[in-house]
Amino acid sequence: MQTKPFRIGTRGSPLALAQASETRARLMVAFDLPEEMFEIVVLSTKGDRITDRPLSEIGGKGLFTEELEEQLLSGHLDFAVHSSKDMPTKLPDGLFLSAFLPREDVRDAVVGRTAPTLKELPQGATVGSSSLRRQALIRRLRPDINVITFRGLVDTRLRKLAEGEVDATLLAFAGLKRLGKQDVPTELLDPSDFPPAPAQGAICIESRIGDSRVNELLDAINHRDTFDAVSCERAFLGALDGSCRTPIAGHATVDGDAIRFSGMILTPDGSRWHDVEIEGSRTDAAILGATAGGTIRTKAGTDFFDSWA
């Protein structure tokens, strides 16, 4: 083992820092290494700097990753820790997702001020969310709800809620848990009627292809169930690429040698949707996800994607 510390790249948000620390802690335990062997290097990304517009408007892909990936490719970082949900389906040449940590709870959480649950919110209530998927899923269940764009750090969103700007907001339960805010939600949404985003709740680690010193280290903390489930979900997303303004949900679960996937695409107003379910061997995780993507594309037809683009 080298004596120079490994350089771990991360964004500077409290959630990103928590994820980088968790990764470092797992490596320290796995290899019985002191904290000094891992240097956490904080970088600011475009997604961090532009906070007043929905991500889908700024351009979507790579907003939270570009700066980290440049530093990986130039050798200034050894690996980078990300929320898998924020990762583009195509990575730059030379980089790959080498490991996933055990997945957190995948569910979306409601933080309600004027009522605890989506169902009980008053007629015409205002809900803050800038995720296209959450907006569409809310409207699908409650067409009367007024959804407004709501971005920024978790604390900023909770402050806006407390100040009365909205009746409720939706956040990933995983993020809240990692920030020690597991008691904040007033409702946890069932994935069967409020399916999560592909890769929600999973931390991934990105590194250089062929960097065996680093990749052997990361392989020791890779969680295979999460790796396969997220690979399936990302392949589904990849098969639907080119329609990044489409609300997309997808969730895979691993059970022994089997993997089960459900996916959904919706119109932004939540008035129409298509879903798909597929099951198979987990060795085919990515193939199954891509197949599900093809199936749902065919089901929906091109006019579904064209109807609001």
Ligand SMILES: NCc1[nH]cc(CCC(=O)O)c1CC(=O)O
């Ligand atoms: N782009 C924001 C983002 N990326 C990952 C998470 C939550 C943690 C996760 O899903 O792993 C969040 C915040 C949210 O959706 O509430």
